[in-house]
Amino acid sequence: MAQEDLEDVYSSFSNRSYATSVFHAELASQKAVKALITALGFEPGKTHRSTVVLKALISGGLVSLEKYLMEKIDKIVSYAIVLEDQGTTPKYR
Template sequence: MSGMDNLRLVEGWIRLALEDWRLIESIDYTRYKGATVYHAQQFVEKLCKAIIAALGFEPPKTHKPSWEIDSILTDIRLGNVKLSIDSEVIELLEKMSALAKTLEDEGTRPRYGVRHRDGIIPPDDYYSIDHVKLLLNDATT
């Protein structure tokens, strides 16, 4: 990927992430808990893809891009990928990846709720306001 294409790709992912964040800011998270978590999840996924692109890689088509960041960082540590990254930046990326997983691990719950034998718990019933606040905090840390 050329430098200019890479910058455009990073910018594109960041712009898409910010669209999700602006939507979160515009809705009442106490009323639309599932939608809030869904867009927080999308925000984090797109930021992770921006980081992958910034590192010079094509972001994979996945809902769990933090695992790709982990893989890249492992390859850097093992010397399989030659990138000059300060240890502080690597540590920050590791922390960010770990927090991203809290939202990625929500999977389809923010859209479809939770299926049980006797029915479905809708997302707005499944998520408490405190749970939404915790996930939003993870998204912005």
């Protein structure tokens, strides 16, 4: 599902439909973070801010992985937050 959204990102971007491209990037990011939460053994719930859920699991000490994996998750979260913040912006411009 996230892969389909990524394909839509590339298609929209190449057609100069930038707002649609950002929208699909945000959806792909959201689905990827939810997949990560699920892979870690948790239920992501129904939210458009899945990074908040993941950060809460980490700060609550429920996720403890090797340092390099935690660094990768931290990087994923930082990118996903940027996209979450843009999720609704293009619709209202």
